[in-house]
Amino acid sequence: SQKIEQNSEALNIQEGKTATLTCNYTNYSPAYLQWYRQDPGRGPVFLLLIRENEKEKRKERLKVTFDTTLKQSLFHITASQPADSATYLCANNNDMRFGAGTRLTVKP
Amino acid sequence: KAGVTQTPRYLIKTRGQQVTLSCSPISGHRSVSWYQQTPGQGLQFLFEYFSETQRNKGNFPGRFSGRQFSNSRSEMNVSTLELGDSALYLCASSSEGLAGEKDEQYFGPGTRLTVT
Numbered sequence: 001s002q003k004i005e006q007n008s009e010a011l012n013i014q015e016g017k018t019a020t021l022t023c024n025y026t027n028y029s030p031a032y033l034q035w036y037r038q039d040p041g042r043g044p045v046f047l048l049l050i051r052e053n054e055k056e057k058r059k060e061r062l063k064v065t066f067d068t069t070l071k072q073s074l075f076h077i078t079a080s081q082p083a084d085s086a087t088y089l090c091a092n093n094n095d096m097r098f099g100a101g102t103r104l105t106v107k108p
Numbered sequence: 109k110a111g112v113t114q115t116p117r118y119l120i121k122t123r124g125q126q127v128t129l130s131c132s133p134i135s136g137h138r139s140v141s142w143y144q145q146t147p148g149q150g151l152q153f154l155f156e157y158f159s160e161t162q163r164n165k166g167n168f169p170g171r172f173s174g175r176q177f178s179n180s181r182s183e184m185n186v187s188t189l190e191l192g193d194s195a196l197y198l199c200a201s202s203s204e205g206l207a208g209e210k211d212e213q214y215f216g217p218g219t220r221l222t223v224t
Binding site: 034041042043045046049089096097098099100101 | 112141143150151153156164166196198200211212213214215216217218220
């Protein structure tokens with residue numbers, strides 16, 4: 001069956017380091033992937049969209065890559081801060097699939 | 109621009125009752141999607157409405173239904189509530205690109221439903 005999977009349930013890193021989150025998809029080829037941030041008790045907030053013909057997209061301290069060979073998207077937060085602590089979700093909007101999310105904790 | 113609003117924010121119901129949740133999308137957005145979020149299952153797609161028509165449907169029983177009005181506001185209804193329906197129900201609206209692909213979704217704050 002078609003799936004979007006975020007294999008890490010949780011990721012803990014030290015402030016200032018780069019956080020790297022992984023999103024894998026199986027049994028289909030999404031035209032694009034999106035990344036969202038969700039804080040407890042709130043709805044997800046859109047961060048970045050990357051299309052299959054784009055290798056990389058950046059926005060401030062955020063960077064997303066899309067590797068159609070590996071069927072994977074990586075989401076990086078550089079110079080991480082405690083305020084970056086949240087759950088990050090990847091999604092393909094066209095078929096409404098969301099990954100389970102990775103809960104990132106940045107420790108001071 | 110005002111964001112997506114959902115009412116009510118919190119709701120407590122008992123098993124067997126029914127509930128109606130409301131969502132007002134961002135002005136100009138014609139696509140409204142509904143999701144159920146639980147700790148165990150994550151974000152699960154319920155259905156999407158576009159111009160008053162259900163365009164996509166997730167894998168939920170018929171007890172879950174929805175509709176969209178001409179002003180794009182949407183409601184979802186859950187009948188014969190079960191304990192397992194306790195969840196955060198999120199509504200999201202989006203515009204569409206020229207090729208029909210969806211732009212990013214804007215989520216509301218959600219309605220926290222507790223079934224006792």
